[in-house]
Amino acid sequence: MKLKIAVLYGGKSPEHEVSIITAVQAMASMPPEYETIPIYVSKTGEFYTGDHLKNIALYKNLPSGDSDVSIGKMLRRREAENQDKIFTRKLLSVLHLRSSELPRVDIIFPCFHGGVGEGGWIQGLAEFYGVPLVGTGLTGAALGMDKVAMKAVFDGANIQQAPYIWFYRHDWYAKQATFVKEIETHLKYPIFVKPSRGGSSIGTTCAKTKTELIRAIDLAVAMDTRIVVEEGIVSAREINISIMGNAGHDLECSVCEEVFHEGSEFLDFKDKYLTGEGSKGTASTFRTIPAKIDKSISNKIQTIGKLIFNLFDCSGLVRLDFLVKGDAVYCIEINTIPGCLSFYIWEKCGYPYPKLLDHLIHLALSKHEEVKKLQTDFASPILTNIASGGKLGSKLSTLPE
Incomplete structure (x- = not known):
């Protein structure tokens, strides 16, 4: 029996269209011993499936919203039809397959770029439910998507990188002049301004003057709450x-x-x-x-x-x-x-x-088998002691009688 590979892509991200390209290319090149199931996530978070989604021409006039549901068959648990459209509930449908309308999948293959799809949410849910996942898991995905966290790890490992400063959007609004002075004091032009969780260079700007710097930061804060400002390495x-x-x-x-x-x-x-x-x-x-x-x-x-x-x-x-x-x-x-x-x-x-x-x-299958061997339980008498009136540790002293 062929392994069924659920290829997830699209999603709420400025890199939405790039993700479609990656996914369609991958599905077209998948070896014949695997069956690919496209799981397209629209820009507003709706899930669709169907083999016709493997055709790149289908996305030529991609709607910005979900008014055009003809793009595919929406994935939604019937029992959740009238409930809140919660992201995890929709993905739970794909992972646990509780609706007869949904295809069975053996492996999750994320082809998201940016947004929650690349930043750890999908990866964490796959790990939580024990579904094999192609690619990096929760920890690496979250760190890799956030340039502020990424650079902190690089610093901790003494990995050489360009001099940089980072700050929050609300601080920029409150102390713009202070940040401009700090940036110009510690960094040399040209200066690169980036949304911390951006990708494909979207929102990234090279500034050569103070005016360009302010304009670049104003662009970046429209796309993220954390901003990274780096000194350019000239002629590199x-x-x-x-x-x-x-x-x-x-x-x-x-x-x-x-x-x-x-x-x-x-x-x-x-x-x-x-x-x-x-x-x-x-x-x-x-x-x-x-x-x-x-x-x-x-x-x-x-x-x-x-x-x-x-x-x-x-x-x-x-x-x-x-x-x-x-x-x-x-x-x-x-x-x-x-x-x-x-x-x-x-x-x-x-x-x-x-x-x-x-x-x-x-x-992915090898990593999944390795993780399955880990011990995930711990035999503890703690609840028995509580029930029998035994002595409680300091963290349990406030439990009700």
Whole structure:
């Protein structure tokens, strides 16, 4: 019997359309021994399914809301029809399959980019209900989605990164002049402003003047409550690498890639998705694979990449983005669900896309079996002692008689 792979994508995220590209590409390349079940989540959080969702042309005139329900069959438990539309209840339908209308699934394969789909919610629910999950779990997903938390982990591990400052949106509104002064005191232009939980460079701006800085922060605070401001590393090369495996086990490193862009200070959303080869995603961006860098730099990037993979307790594959200037290597970020799953890098490493997907599924099953062996209970006499009037510890002294 074929394993049924539920591919989840879309969702409430500025990267909604990018997620669709990643998911449709993956489903089209899935080996024949697996059956893929598309689970599309609309921009307002409604769930849809149906094989016709595998056709990228269906999304050409994607509605901003859910008025057009013809895009697919809505997934909703019948007994929850008139209840609040709670996110976890809807996903519970997919995971526990309590409605005869829902397809049975064996493995969850998230292809979300940004939002709650990439940030740990889906991953946490899959782990809670014991469903095998392709990719990084709750811990790594949450840390990888939040640049403030990510950078704190990097700092703790002494991983070199660009100088930065972060702050909350409400503090920006209250003390704008103070923050501008602090930024200009500690950071040099050009300065990059980013929403902490953004992706695909959406909301990211390069500022070269005070006026541009204020404008960039005003844009970022419209998209997130926490903002990261980084000093630009001038004349650096943009080098990426993908790491694959399960944390704590042998890891594979892809070759490095160097990405290029023209007319902008960084690889923005337009460079990634709206230029080149019919705009078919990050695979069409101008890049050199493998990157023409010294072996010593490549080895350093691999070492840092493996360290971060294990620190974040990652699984499946991730992509790490670096800036290289001379002998200095700066880690920019980790992407736990990279655009197009970085298949174009692994193709250069002996992994055609179907083989890569098969390997990711086997990694997920292996991780699931490992987790199942963990002890999750603890034999404790605490409730018996309470019921029999035994002596209570300090934390139980306020229990009612």
